[in-house]
Amino acid sequence: MARDISVILPTYRECENLEPVVSRLEKVLEGWDWEAVFVDDDSDDGSREVLLRLARQNPRVRFLRRVGRRGLASACIEGMCSSAANIFAVMDADLQHDESLLPEMARILSREKDVDIVVATRYAAGGSIGDWSRSRHFVSRFATKLEKKFLRTELSDPMSGFFAIKREVLDKCIHKLAGKGFKILLDIVLSLPERPRIRELPYTFRPRLHGQSKLDFIVALEYLYLIADKLFGGFLPVRFILYGLVGLSGLFLHLLVLGLAYREFGLDFFLSQSLATLLAMISNFFFNNIFTFRNQRLKGSAFLIGAFLYMLICSVGAIANIQVADYLFSLKVPWWVSGAVGALVGAVWNYAVSTQIVWTWFRDKFVSSKKRISLS
Ligand SMILES: Nc1nc2c(ncn2[C@@H]2O[C@H](COP(=O)(O)OP(=O)(O)O)[C@@H](O)[C@H]2O)c(=O)[nH]1
Ligand SMILES: [Mg+2]
Structure with missing residues (x-):
């Protein structure tokens, strides 16, 4: 009954x-x-x-x-x-x-x-x-x-x-x-x-x-x-949209820092682009951890190690980014176009690799299954 x-x-x-x-x-x-x-x-x-x-x-x-x-x-x-x-x-x-x-x-x-x-x-x-x-x-x-x-x-x-x-x-x-x-x-x-x-x-x-x-x-x-x-959801995963939005905020920060360092403070272009890349990387990690990967959010020591790993992986993307930007700049492409193209090249690498390594492989290995509670 x-x-x-x-x-x-x-x-x-x-x-x-x-x-x-x-x-x-x-x-x-x-x-x-x-x-x-x-x-x-x-x-x-x-x-x-x-x-x-x-x-x-x-x-x-x-x-x-x-x-x-x-x-x-x-x-x-x-x-x-x-x-x-x-x-x-x-x-x-x-x-x-x-x-x-x-x-x-x-x-x-x-x-x-x-x-x-x-x-x-x-x-x-x-x-x-x-x-x-x-x-x-x-x-x-x-x-x-x-x-x-x-x-x-x-x-x-x-x-x-x-x-x-x-x-x-x-x-x-x-x-x-x-x-x-x-x-x-x-x-x-x-x-x-x-x-x-x-x-x-x-x-x-x-x-x-x-x-x-x-x-x-x-x-x-x-x-x-x-x-x-x-x-x-049917044709574009929401996670990808979120990653893109976080990336856009990173790009904005990147150009802001680059503009300030290069134009306002008169630093060398290579140095300015490196500084902008580093700050954008930190900000992207922070916001991706909150929004894009909120179901697998890293906390405490996992957050710090995850951030380090993310920066390590992203530095490969960053090297490509800085090289491309520096090369374009040497060809007399305007500073902001060179900077943005460099950042985009880095972003493709970052998404592909960091997603798999930081929020999947590392999290599975490092965070104990008891703490690995995901919102479902
Ligand atoms: N099983 C389960 N229940 C939850 C979870 N989060 C909230 N609840 C329950 O869902 C109900 C509504 O949550 P509450 O925090 O009161 O939301 P509010 O009334 O909208 O402020 C309550 O009975 C909570 O105990 C969850 O993650 N898992
Ligand atoms: Mg309630």
Whole structure:
């Protein structure tokens, strides 16, 4: 017998919220055949002990422990895949989502044939977004506008993390899901072959009582990444676009330093180009580590050794760069064209080799598998 509804709760360091969330579910879902699936990414705050106890005491509670990985979207997907229910509701485990909406969600999806997904929304009439910080407000509104302009899913709150979906609807898109980042709802809606029929239920987003939000600035990046992936992913990998953008910022810095050193301070062209190359290399490593390879980000000693390795590899590119630039300059090509062509020659080498060596080979060898947690 399949349960009526399975509530999937992704958790990371929510130790104090786990028991209260189960009691609230018991209250609101009385009369339903429900289960709660907690998907915890190996939290180190004692969540595991609490979840084990809850799962042992209460047959409605299940606990899926993931190790070596982080990521809200993939946690939700795996939680749904582990369940035999016909309706899945994805809900945060931090008590910010209003669980009293769950019976209505289950009612709509079990009785109404023409609804695929029910979304609890913070923006529709009657809904509110509680006590978010101003930056979070701004990011959320910006992302929503972006989504409305480019993707037009007709979701009034595309960043909502509280929704319910029928099993057969999920089945239609499960192989296409990016499964990355935080915005699982948008991922599902954009991966379905046809526009899903959506019903929205407004609610008030509650303030957090215990624990901390894991999503703030990063939420914007992940969200933009998902939108870019859906827009261009088919023919141009987003990582390549990011590498290109970081490279452009490096080129800008390169020309700025070159201009200052050569024109303003009257240094020799060869020396100026070398200095510009070194600074651009450091800046490129830093930003690639934050943005382009954020899923494999190097930290602590791995960051320092990785930076050294990156510079070593890039110095081969840099030698080619400086030689080419110096040669062009000697042919009376303007300083800024010589500098830019040199930097481009170096960039091709850097991308090809450093990607493979620094963020793949070195990381696999140096960073212990426990620390090598990637956001998926
Ligand atoms: N399994 C898992 N859950 C996560 C991860 N990051 C956040 N969560 C959970 O996802 C839910 C929403 O996260 P939260 O930080 O409260 O986001 P906010 O409400 O948007 O500030 C909470 O239940 C978190 O514990 C993660 O990497 N893995
Ligand atoms: Mg929250």
